[in-house]
Amino acid sequence: MDTVLLDVFRTVAHLGSITAAARRLQFTQSAVSRQIATLEAELGTRIFDRLPRGVALTEEGRTLLPHADAILDRLAAARRAVDDLHTLRAGRLRVAAFPTAVAALVPRALAAFRAAHPEVAVSLIEGLTPTLLERLATGEADVAVVSESPAGPIDTTRFDLHHILDERLLVAVSRTHRLARRRTVRLSELEADSFVAGSAHAEETLLRASLPTGFRPRIDIVAADWTGKLGCVAAGLGIALIPALAMRSKPADVALLRLHPDDEPTRRIHAAARAGHTPPPAVTSFLPLLKESLDPLWSR
Amino acid sequence: MDTVLLDVFRTVAHLGSITAAARRLQFTQSAVSRQIATLEAELGTRIFDRLPRGVALTEEGRTLLPHADAILDRLAAARRAVDDLHTLRAGRLRVAAFPTAVAALVPRALAAFRAAHPEVAVSLIEGLTPTLLERLATGEADVAVVSESPAGPIDTTRFDLHHILDERLLVAVSRTHRLARRRTVRLSELEADSFVAGSAHAEETLLRASLPTGFRPRIDIVAADWTGKLGCVAAGLGIALIPALAMRSKPADVALLRLHPDDEPTRRIHAAARAGHTPPPAVTSFLPLLKESLDPLWSR
DNA sequence: GTGATGCCATGCCACCAGCGAATGTCGAGC
DNA sequence: GCTCGACATTCGCTGGTGGCATGGCATCAC
Numbered sequence: 125m126d127t128v129l130l131d132v133f134r135t136v137a138h139l140g141s142i143t144a145a146a147r148r149l150q151f152t153q154s155a156v157s158r159q160i161a162t163l164e165a166e167l168g169t170r171i172f173d174r175l176p177r178g179v180a181l182t183e184e185g186r187t188l189l190p191h192a193d194a195i196l197d198r199l200a201a202a203r204r205a206v207d208d209l210h211t212l213r214a215g216r217l218r219v220a221a222f223p224t225a226v227a228a229l230v231p232r233a234l235a236a237f238r239a240a241h242p243e244v245a246v247s248l249i250e251g252l253t254p255t256l257l258e259r260l261a262t263g264e265a266d267v268a269v270v271s272e273s274p275a276g277p278i279d280t281t282r283f284d285l286h287h288i289l290d291e292r293l294l295v296a297v298s299r300t301h302r303l304a305r306r307r308t309v310r311l312s313e314l315e316a317d318s319f320v321a322g323s324a325h326a327e328e329t330l331l332r333a334s335l336p337t338g339f340r341p342r343i344d345i346v347a348a349d350w351t352g353k354l355g356c357v358a359a360g361l362g363i364a365l366i367p368a369l370a371m372r373s374k375p376a377d378v379a380l381l382r383l384h385p386d387d388e389p390t391r392r393i394h395a396a397a398r399a400g401h402t403p404p405p406a407v408t409s410f411l412p413l414l415k416e417s418l419d420p421l422w423s424r
Numbered sequence: 425m426d427t428v429l430l431d432v433f434r435t436v437a438h439l440g441s442i443t444a445a446a447r448r449l450q451f452t453q454s455a456v457s458r459q460i461a462t463l464e465a466e467l468g469t470r471i472f473d474r475l476p477r478g479v480a481l482t483e484e485g486r487t488l489l490p491h492a493d494a495i496l497d498r499l500a501a502a503r504r505a506v507d508d509l510h511t512l513r514a515g516r517l518r519v520a521a522f523p524t525a526v527a528a529l530v531p532r533a534l535a536a537f538r539a540a541h542p543e544v545a546v547s548l549i550e551g552l553t554p555t556l557l558e559r560l561a562t563g564e565a566d567v568a569v570v571s572e573s574p575a576g577p578i579d580t581t582r583f584d585l586h587h588i589l590d591e592r593l594l595v596a597v598s599r600t601h602r603l604a605r606r607r608t609v610r611l612s613e614l615e616a617d618s619f620v621a622g623s624a625h626a627e628e629t630l631l632r633a634s635l636p637t638g639f640r641p642r643i644d645i646v647a648a649d650w651t652g653k654l655g656c657v658a659a660g661l662g663i664a665l666i667p668a669l670a671m672r673s674k675p676a677d678v679a680l681l682r683l684h685p686d687d688e689p690t691r692r693i694h695a696a697a698r699a700g701h702t703p704p705p706a707v708t709s710f711l712p713l714l715k716e717s718l719d720p721l722w723s724r
Numbered sequence: 725g726t727g728a729t730g731c732c733a734t735g736c737c738a739c740c741a742g743c744g745a746a747t748g749t750c751g752a753g754c
Numbered sequence: 755g756c757t758c759g760a761c762a763t764t765c766g767c768t769g770g771t772g773g774c775a776t777g778g779c780a781t782c783a784c
Contacts, residue, residue: 125426157761158763168510175751202491205488443731454775727783749763
């Protein structure tokens with residue numbers, strides 16, 4: 125059944141006249157007359173009594189009226205809901221991101237998103253790239269901020285990648301370190317140094333994955349997170365490799381050196397979405413914000 | 425919007441395949457494909473992602489689905505409600521009737537109606553004919569059981585009348601009365617008798633309206649209702665005119681005489697419905713029951 | 725790799741549903 | 755009795771809708 129019939133019915137019932145309803149609905153009288161006749165045929169009963177002046181609802185019509193109202197209201201609500209989703213007056217945005225991105229990049233972008241679209245419910249899950257992609261694939265997340273190294277390429281047949289930045293790896297040394305004044309160093313110059321490494325397995329992976337094979341760093345100190353690591357470095361206990369993304373601002377007590385371009389590992393940060401699936405509107409709107417949130421410190 | 429689109433949408437969403445939905449709905453695949461496209465155009469957004477094997481809901485589609493379900497369910501409920509009304513599995517029957525009819529005629533018919541259609545809510549209002557007709561006209565009652573005398577004809581342009589019976593007026597006399605053995609009497613034979621009249625104004629009207637002008641009954645006793653009146657008659661205190669309709673059964677202690685046809689007033693009992701209005705299904709079903717409930721005692 | 729298969733989109737055609745304009749019908753009111 | 759207002763009906767036409775056939779794409783079997 126066409127809901128236009130119900131709208132016509134409602135209007136006729138309200139105005140008590142086919143002719144008046146036709147005027148209001150921009151139809152001809154004959155059209156409305158036949159639409160009512162069609163509706164009556166479909167229901168198998170008369171819904172209006174034809175009076176000398178206009179029409180009046182029958183018992184059946186009176187029964188139908190609230191249903192027609194409810195159906196049309198719900199239809200309008202459906203349109204509104206879909207439209208709200210489209211214009212970001214409703215909906216949700218579930219971001220998944222790897223730990224380093226959660227330090228600053230993703231929170232900044234999420235904050236900007238929430239400011240722009242306060243009615244969209246945002247949520248954030250932290251995890252390692254393979255897990256994030258799995259969540260994305262199962263629909264538990266709408267977008268995943270992931271890192272890709274040559275060692276672990278991402279299946280682009282399953283995921284659409286939006287490149288955010290190429291991550292820079294910095295060498296943190298104490299201000300009194302012999303290389304503290306340098307802008308750029310080569311890895312070979314650090315063979316004699318002791319490294320402060322993270323205790324987390326992820327950091328192991330980072331170090332191993334990031335550095336050229338054959339380079340065997342000396343590790344004397346293990347610190348859990350970036351803040352502790354930087355403390356050790358500042359105290360001159362060793363040097364550390366720090367992803368630029370982990371630096372929320374330039375620290376005062378350590379020097380940050382860039383690696384020579386040939387030594388720098390290539391870790392590309394992407395926002396990933398499910399391939400073949402149209403991203404929810406919130407994701408489409410979120411991606412540009414991720415790029416706008418970039419700090420010049422982070423990428424080369 | 426055609427609700428068929430919503431049904432197609434629902435089926436496609438459920439089966440995850442346009443082709444499968446087409447099979448189930450007895451459409452061709454192309455038809456369903458374009459119906460989905462039409463729905464998407466109407467909403468201004470994609471509601472399905474086209475995958476290599478079938479389709480999957482987008483965020484917008486997921487939002488729409490519960491609305492589609494609700495709309496279709498409500499539509500089905502509307503059809504059912506109208507149909508129930510039609511088949512008397514629901515609805516109401518509001519009967520208005522004049523007092524004498526409420527004695528036995530209408531209750532019997534209502535009981536039969538309720539037995540046949542227990543899910544229809546029945547109600548009954550008692551009143552005098554002009555009031556009843558007014559209620560009918562304003563829609564407060566669905567059908568009115570009214571009496572019509574030559575003195576008060578009913579406007580048949582406003583009301584459709586269904587003749588139920590021509591009311592018989594009986595003369596109640598005690599078993600020891602001089603006419604107790606007669607079957608028929610003439611009014612002129614009763615001039616010497618004392619009449620037991622009702623105290624109600626209605627009874628005054630009945631007596632005056634029923635009897636030929638010029639006949640002046642002698643009234644010594646006034647009794648409120650038919651039972652009391654019959655009690656007086658049985659005790660030999662006088663005689664009474666009783667509408668046959670008021671007799672729920674043949675009483676043992678009084679004799680009931682018919683009036684000679686020429687003396688009998690013509691009061692026609694009708695079921696009245698609003699002219700020009702299709703009666704509610706319950707009324708259509710109720711009218712035959714009124715005639716079937718007739719007691720042979722009542723009418724000539 | 726190559727053909728077969730399954731799925732969706734689309735071009736084309738035929739059909740009919742629904743619209744508008746005009747006319748018919750009926751009752752009310754003057 | 756005439757006019758007016760309101761709904762129904764008829765007729766011709768157009769646009770929408772479905773079916774058929776085809777094409778593109780991805781997957782699967784061999």
